[in-house]
Amino acid sequence: MEAIIRTGDGGPEVLQLSEVPAPKPTATQLLVDVHATALNRADLIQRRGGYPPPPGDADILGLEIAGTVAAVGRAVEGVSEGDRVFGLVGGGGYAAQAVIDYRMAMPIPDGWRFEEAAAVPEVFFTANENIFTLGELAAGEAILIHAGGSGVGTAGIQISHHAGANVFVTAGTSGKIHKCKTLGAIEGINYKTADFVAEIEHLTGGEGVDVVLDFIGAPYLEQNLSILKTKGRLLQVGLIGGATAEIDLGTLMRKRLKIIGSVMRPQSIDEKIAITQRFVDQWLPELKNGTLKPVIDSVFPLAEARQAHTYMEANRNFGKIILKLK
Template sequence: MRAIVQRHTGNPDVLKLGEIPSPVPSPTQVLVDVKATALNRADTLQRGGFYPPPEGESETLGLELAGVVTQVGDQVEGIAVKDRIFGLIGSGGYAEQAVIDYRLAMPIPEGWTFEQAAAVTEVFFTANETLFTRGQLAAGETVLIHAGGSGVGSAGIQLAYQAGATVLVTAGSEQKIERTKVLGATAGINYKTHDFAEQIWQLTDNQGVNLVQDFIGADYLSRNLSILKFEGRLVVVGLLSGAKAEIDLGLILRERLQILGFVMRRLPVEEKARIRNRFVERWFDDLVSGQIQPMIDTVFPLEAAGEAHRYMEANQNFGKIILQVSQ
């Protein structure tokens, strides 16, 4: 089958279209003819040699898929051949066929394209877990979502708004900020032209925020903590600026702050299934009705995976970048 392969780690140019064997599903997996997949920051890290797939997973990139079931393991429940599904995988999405555990799959809503479905899983699962399961965001609270134009950011804005929170964001352009407001953000801060911590104090009348969802890491740590209210929470989702930074433990003690981490890829299937179920129970009906929706920036053909990675690393996108694998 066709797939994106890389013979060594490096820049986006190492991603080439090639041929690899089709995967064989385990008893709890289904084989899927992949129609679309999506880019995630983890893909760029794996390409560079910094984020290898979990043991036993494919070396092929791709953490989510949308497609049509062609084969079903003998322990699979609720899914049949020819079903249109989408969901979470450990790797292997940049290929014409991939396997997915049935407990991590969801039916594609009627009338949806495969590209729409491919844009949901990673970002909405992550947003739900970081904002609500880990971050305990509640109606009436205020949250700062960094990288508001990213896939997770655009998903999180919608979920937080629907949950009755006040949403503040950072983004790298005024255009992106205006688009976040359409999704439910009250205000946005251009991190390229303003210090976000100073702006948060102004926007909140010196009250600060209850929760910060952060993808940046080291460079933002002290400022993130400084803007939290008493008993505020910081959820670290990414480390784009690095993993090591000094921390004021006195501030954490005095203000009873919490720093929480989140990663999904290394979790066992059983825990990923619980993540999937929490999202489905709370949000799937809103997804079907259009109350919340995936934001798609650009669709690239599979063979242009390298170009798509370069586009993501330039931070040009608002929402998800999709790879169309087949028609």
């Protein structure tokens, strides 16, 4: 089958379209003809040699797929050849065929294109798990979502707004901030031209926010803690700016704060099935009825994975970058 492989660790030039053996489904897996997959920031890290797939998962990049079922393992129930499915995978998305545990494969809603389905799993699962399952954001609370124009940001803004929270974002351009507002953000802060701590204090009348969803890490840690209200929660989901920082633990104690970190990829199949189910119960109906939407920035053919990576690395996307195979 055709797949994008890495010829080494490095920049987009290490990505190459090649012929590789197709995967074989285990008893509980589906073999899927992939019609669309999507980029995630983690793919850039894996391309450079970090963020390895969990044991047993494909070394090929790609954390989510949408396609049609080509074959089913002998213990699979309720899914048949030809069904249109989408879901999260541990790896292997940038390929003509991929395997997925049948309990993590969701039926693609009627009327959806494969590109729309491929834009959903990683970012909506990540946003839901962090903001609600771990962060316990409640209606009427305030949340600051950094990198509001990221894939995860665009999902997080929508679900937080829909849940009745007051959503603030940071982003690097006024164009991205404008688009974040169309998704439900009350206000956006251009972190390149303004101090987000001073802006949040101003926007919240000095109160601060209940939850911060952060991908930047070390350079923002102290500032994030400073804008949290008493009993606030910081969700650490990415480390774009660095991993090591010093904080005043007194702040943590005085304000009774929680810092919660998580990574989805290495979690067990059972945990990922539960993550999938929470998304299906909570948000899939709202996506089906159009209240929420997958935010697609651009679509590249699989053969142009290099260009797609260069585009993401330049921070040009608002929402998801799709790779289309068929």
